[in-house]
Amino acid sequence: MPVKLGPAGIPLSCKGRTIVEGMDDIISLGLETMEVQTVRMIAPQHFEQYWQAGVLANKTNFEMNIHGPYYSELLGNKVERGRSLTKIESTLQAAKTINARHITLHAGHYGEMGRGRDANEQLANVFSGIVDRVAEIWHDDEDIYPVFPWLKDGTPSKIGIETSGRQELWGSLEEVLEVVNHVEGTIPVLNIAHIHSRGHGKMRTSEDYGELFDQVRETIGTKEFYCHFSGVEHRTGNAMHYTQIKKSDLNFEPLAEFIVEDGGWLDITLISDSPLLEHDAMYMLQNIEKSRHKQLERKAREDRRRSLSAQAGKSFEGIAGNEVEQAKLSAVKEETPVEETPKVEEKVVEKPAKKDSKSKKKADGKKKEENSDVFDFEEDDDDLF
Secondary structure, X not given: OOEEEEEOOOOOOOOOOOHHHHHHHHHHOXXXXXXXXXXXXXXXXXXXXXXXXXXXXXXXXXXXXXXXXXXXXXXXXXXXXXXXXXXXXXXXXXXXXXXXXXXXEOOOEOHHHOOOHHHHHHHHHHHXXXXXXXXXXXXXXXXXXXXXXXXXXXXOOEEEEXXXXXXXXXXXXXXXXXXXXXXXXXEEEEEHHHHXXXXXXXXXXXXXXXXXXXHHHHHHOOOEEEEEEOEEEEEOOEEEEEEOHHHOOOOOHHHHHHHHHHOOOOEEXXXXXXXXXXXXXXXXXXXXXXXXXXXXXXXXXHHHHHHHXXXXXXXXXXXXXXXXXXXXXXHHHHHOOOOOOOOOOOOOOOOOOOOOHHHHXXXXXXXXXXXXXXXXXXXXXXXXX
């Protein structure tokens, strides 16, 4: 069950702002991947640091990925489509330079074509051309192998088609799976926040994630998944903007539970799109570790019950039931308030100071004079208790 986590971009805590420095910080945090952001444009001066990042990734087996332009119009007219492909070309060149495993791309608006088979067929043709172009870039010149050693023995980057989070954008889960199923060299990029938003907040339990990954596996027969995760604010089936995970109705715990309990067959890369980037990537890692600890505790408890059932000659279910009943009784006892015994206050009687015989006689005489009108009673010691 390989699970790799990392941020979408250079970590916020990174003092330097280059990709290589960001990789160093990510590795020191115990994370294993990152996604370089080229969502608007790629400046030529960035290619030097891209190459340095590729060398470091090749030496350390660090997984590099890259995100293409957000504002694509692959369903537009010829001019719009050509403009989008020009931007994507720069991303493909950068992907080769940094040794990217995945290139994430968007399709854009439905445009005049609208939803349906025609739109899917056009995008299948477009992405098929992009896959061919990646192969050309990857193997265009054997003389560059000393500079890019990963090109000789590695495989070309896979084109990832990302699910969209708005109703007017092409990219529902079903549309993405249909195109990926017909274009070799592409994979679906499951943006969980987008799927959650487009489904009106449907990703809530580990069973929901089980259904999602089973649907993808049954449709395209893959065990490799590339996913984005973030908190999200959504309305009427549309993602509004990303938020930190703890401030969203999209919780990560159910996904962590699914990965640990039922995701042994997964090869999954999780990219944090959260505004907190590496902080929420670490939060996801902690949740996965917590789910693993719970699984180990449960297995240890089950092993102990089996051992006890073998020794006592009782059924496994019976011992488990007894433990549940004992736990309930313990909980009831803890909740029941214990009445405290009231404390009796002891009166401290001060003993009169000893007086000498002379002073005592004077005091007795004075007392008799003062209480001459008071009746005196003599009490026997036998009446006292």
